[in-house]
Amino acid sequence: MSKNICGRFAPTPSGRMHLGNVLCALLAWLSVRQQGGRMVLRIEDLDAMRCPRQYADLLEEDILWLGIDWDEGGSKGGPRGPYYQSECAPLYEKALQKLREKGLLYPCFCSRAQLHAASAPHLSDGQVLYNGHCRSLSAEEAAQLSKIRRPADRLRVPDRTITFVDGCQGPYTESLPLECGDFLVRRSDGVFAYQLAVVADDARMGVTEVVRGKDLLSSTARQIYLFELLGFPPPHYRHIPLLLAPDGRRLSKRDHDLSLEVLRQSLPDARPLIGLLAFLCGQLPRPEPISPRELLPLFCWDNVPKENIRIPAQWYQTPPQNWNISALRNR
Missing domain, CATH: 3.90.800.10 (Glutamyl-tRNA Synthetase; Domain 3)
Structure with a gap:
C-alpha cells in the first residue's frame, strides 16, 4: 500500500444513500485502490440533528454490502480521528x-x-x-x-x-x-x-485525492484558498458527473431515488448494481454484473464522462428484483 496516496468517501448520513452516492463511493474506491493507496471513510455529520448515528451505522452496512472497504474511519477508527465531524469542533x-x-x-x-x-x-x-x-x-x-x-x-x-x-x-x-x-x-x-x-x-487525514460530484466543483476554489491560509497543500480533485432521473432531475435522498434501502431488499447482491453503474460511467461496454474488486483492473478515468448521466427510463422504472444477470445482458 502506498502511504503517500489517500482517498476518501465522505457521505452525509441524513438518510439512506441513493445511486448517485453509490457511484461516488465506487469511483473514489476504484481510484485509490488502483493506486495502492489508503481509503478513509469520513462521516460528515456537522448538523447532528439531521444526521443521527443510526444513519451512519446503516451507511457502513450499505458500503460493505456494495463490496467497498476502507482502511480507517467510521466505526473502525484509526490514527487520524475523529472521523465523525460532529466530534471535531x-x-x-x-x-x-x-x-x-x-x-x-x-x-x-x-x-x-x-x-x-x-x-x-x-x-x-x-x-x-x-x-x-x-x-x-x-x-x-x-x-x-x-x-x-x-x-x-x-x-x-x-x-x-x-x-x-x-x-x-x-x-x-x-x-x-x-x-x-x-x-x-x-x-x-x-x-x-x-x-x-x-x-x-482533509489536511489532518492526509487526503491527496478527492472524488465527489460536480455540483461541488464551484466550492473548490474556496477550499484551495483555505488550504493555503492554513498552510497545507490541497488534494487533487476529480468532480464526477451527477446521476439524473429520466426527467433530468437530480437524484436526492429526500425523494428516495433508488435508495439502498429499496435496492438491498430487491437485489440478491450488489453485482448487478455495480455493473449498471460501471456501464453508465464508461467502464464496461454493456451492463454486466461485476464486483468492485473484479472491476478494479478495468477501471480508467479517461472513460468517465464529464457531463451528467441520465439514467435510462427502462432501468429507473424496472423493479430492482428484475435486475438479474440475464436481464442485464439483454439490455
Missing part, C-alpha cells in the same frame, strides 16, 4: 483561530432574509454572493449588534483568481471576489461551515 476551532489571527475574519449579522433578498446575485451553485454588508463594521457597531443577534464568522477574500485542473472536468478558474465572495466559516448557531470543516479534515 475543537479541531475546527483551532483552524478558525488561525484565520482570526491573520485578521481575515469578521462578524456577520445578516439574517437569511437579508442574504436572499431579491437584489442579491446568485452563484452557479444556487448560493448567494455576499454583498459585504458587515465587512466594514466598526468594533463598536459589531458590539452593539452582538447584543441583539449572535453573529456568524465570515472570511474576507482577496481580489484573486484561483485556477486548477480538475481530474475529470479539466481546467477551472474562479474569481474569489466576483464568483465566490466573502464566505461563512461558522454559522450564527455555532455550527462550523462545510468549507472549513472539509479542509481541516
